[in-house]
Amino acid sequence: MRLWRLLMVVGTGCALLLCPAAMGCGPGRGYGSRRRHNRKLTPLSYKQFIPNVAEKTLGASGKSESKINRNASRFKDLIPNYNPDIIFKDEEKSGADRLMTQRCKDKLNALAISVMNQWPGVRLRVTEGWDEDGHHSVESLHYEGRAVDITTSDRDRSKYGMLARLAVEAGFDWVYYESKAHIHCSVKSDHSMAAKTGGCFPGNASVLMEDGRRKRVSDLQPGDRVQTVDNEGDITFSVFMTFLDQDPGRVKIFQVLETLDPPRRLLLTAAHLVFVADNFTSDFGQFRPTFASNVRVGQYVYAAGSSGQRPARVTGVSLQTEAGAYAPLTQHGTLVVNGVLASCFAAIEGHSLAQLAFAPFRLCYRLTSICGGHGGSPPARQEGIHWYSWLLYRLGRLLLNPEYFHPWGVAQG
Numbered sequence: 001m002r003l004w005r006l007l008m009v010v011g012t013g014c015a016l017l018l019c020p021a022a023m024g025c026g027p028g029r030g031y032g033s034r035r036r037h038n039r040k041l042t043p044l045s046y047k048q049f050i051p052n053v054a055e056k057t058l059g060a061s062g063k064s065e066s067k068i069n070r071n072a073s074r075f076k077d078l079i080p081n082y083n084p085d086i087i088f089k090d091e092e093k094s095g096a097d098r099l100m101t102q103r104c105k106d107k108l109n110a111l112a113i114s115v116m117n118q119w120p121g122v123r124l125r126v127t128e129g130w131d132e133d134g135h136h137s138v139e140s141l142h143y144e145g146r147a148v149d150i151t152t153s154d155r156d157r158s159k160y161g162m163l164a165r166l167a168v169e170a171g172f173d174w175v176y177y178e179s180k181a182h183i184h185c186s187v188k189s190d191h192s193m194a195a196k197t198g199g200c201f202p203g204n205a206s207v208l209m210e211d212g213r214r215k216r217v218s219d220l221q222p223g224d225r226v227q228t229v230d231n232e233g234d235i236t237f238s239v240f241m242t243f244l245d246q247d248p249g250r251v252k253i254f255q256v257l258e259t260l261d262p263p264r265r266l267l268l269t270a271a272h273l274v275f276v277a278d279n280f281t282s283d284f285g286q287f288r289p290t291f292a293s294n295v296r297v298g299q300y301v302y303a304a305g306s307s308g309q310r311p312a313r314v315t316g317v318s319l320q321t322e323a324g325a326y327a328p329l330t331q332h333g334t335l336v337v338n339g340v341l342a343s344c345f346a347a348i349e350g351h352s353l354a355q356l357a358f359a360p361f362r363l364c365y366r367l368t369s370i371c372g373g374h375g376g377s378p379p380a381r382q383e384g385i386h387w388y389s390w391l392l393y394r395l396g397r398l399l400l401n402p403e404y405f406h407p408w409g410v411a412q413g
Contacts, residue, residue: 005068040226041169043161050168051296051317055405056139057379059297060174061146061186064139069132077190078130078145081105085112087125087153097129100145103187107150108148111170111185113166115152118166123153127182147186149178157181171294188293200245200346202239202254202267205337208306212238217337218248223369226328227304227336233284235304239257241365244344244389245327252325255292257340258316262303263354267320272327273343273351275334279312288352302341312340329386331362357392 128149131142141147203218254267270293303312345354
C-alpha cells in the first residue's frame with residue numbers, strides 16, 4: 001500500500017506539472033477537446049436578463065437575506081476589492097463600492113480580465129457596489145454586497161450589450177441590461193445553503209449497468225461497468241473504480257436540472273461538472289463541462305439511455321435537499337446519472353485536466369486489477385473524501401490559477 005501511494009503521489013505531481021501548460025493554451029473544450037469550436041458571444045439586448053427568471057429566485061441569485069450596515073455582525077463578510085484592473089466610481093468617498101461578498105469579488109475579478117481581453121486598453125468600471133445609504137429598493141442585493149452596477153472605463157454604451165454577455169460568461173448568477181447607462185449583476189449569497197454543497201450525487205441517483213440493470217449510485221462496487229459516452233458522444237460503458245467522496249449520512253442541497261424532451265431530472269451539487277451546450281446541436285464537441293451552479297434554463301445537457309442519446313433542453317433549475325452524498329469515479333472520468341451525462345469531477349473547472357491528474361490512479365488501478373485486486377485503493381465503502389482527491393486539490397491550489405476553482409471551495413470536490 002505504501003509503495004502504491006508513493007507511485008501515485010509521484011505520478012500526480014508529474015500530471016499536475018503539465019496542467020499549467022495545458023491552461024496556457026486557453027480554457028479548452030474539456031471532454032471531447034479534439035474538436036475545438038470558437039463560441040461566438042452574442043451581446044444581450046436592452047432590458048434582457050439572464051437567466052430568464054426573477055433575480056431573487058433560486059434559479060438566479062436567490063432571495064435577499066437582510067440589509068448589512070457597518071454595525072452588523074455580517075459586515076465582516078464584506079471584502080474590499082482593490083483590483084487595479086477595476087475602476088471604482090466611489091462617489092460617496094467612503095470605499096463602499098469596493099465592499100462585496102467573496103463570490104461577488106471572484107466573479108467581478110474574472111469579468112475584469114475578460115473586459116481587458118475583449119477591448120485592449122479598456123477596463124471594467126463599477127458605478128455602484130455595496131449600498132449603505134438606502135438608494136435602492138427595500139430588498140436590493142446592493143445592501144448585502146451581492147450586486148454591482150458596471151460600465152466600461154471609456155463609457156462607450158455601444159459596448160454594454162457585450163459587457164453584459166461577458167458578465168454572464170464570468171459566472172454572475174443574474175445579469176440584467178438594466179439601463180442604457182449600466183449593467184446590473186448579482187450573485188448568490190455565500191451563506192445560502194446552496195453555497196455549502198459539495199461535488200456529489202445523492203445516494204438514490206441511478207446509473208445503467210452494462211447488463212441492462214439500473215443501480216443506485218450508493219450501491220456501486222469496484223469493477224461495476226456503468227453507462228457513459230465516448231469522445232464522439234456514443235454510448236459506451238466504463239469501469240467504476242472508487243468513490244472520490246461519500247457520506248451516506250450527510251444531508252446536502254443539490255442543484256436540480258430538469259428537461260422535458262426527453263424527460264430527465266438530475267440532482268448534483270453546485271461545484272460538480274456537467275456537460276452543457278448553449279444551443280441545440282448534434283455535435284458532441286459543442287458540449288463543454290461547467291459547474292452545475294452555472295447551468296441556466298435554455299441550455300442543453302446530453303441525455304442518454306438504453307435507446308440512444310441526444311441533447312435535452314434544460315427547462316428548470318432549482319434546489320432540493322437529499323440525504324447521502326456520493327462522488328463515483330470511472331475510468332472514463334464520466335458517467336450517465338439519471339439519464340444525463342456528467343463528469344466525475346468537481347471543484348476545478350477543467351474536466352480534461354482533472355482526468356489527466358487522475359492518470360496515475362487509473363494506471364495503478366489497472367496494474368493491481370491484473371493481479372486480482374481493485375486498484376489497491378481504499379474500499380469503496382470507506383467514507384469521506386478520498387485521500388488522492390484531497391492531495392490533488394492541495395497541489396492544484398499551489399500550481400493553478402485560483403480562477404479555475406469553484407468559488408465555494410474544497411468542500412465541493
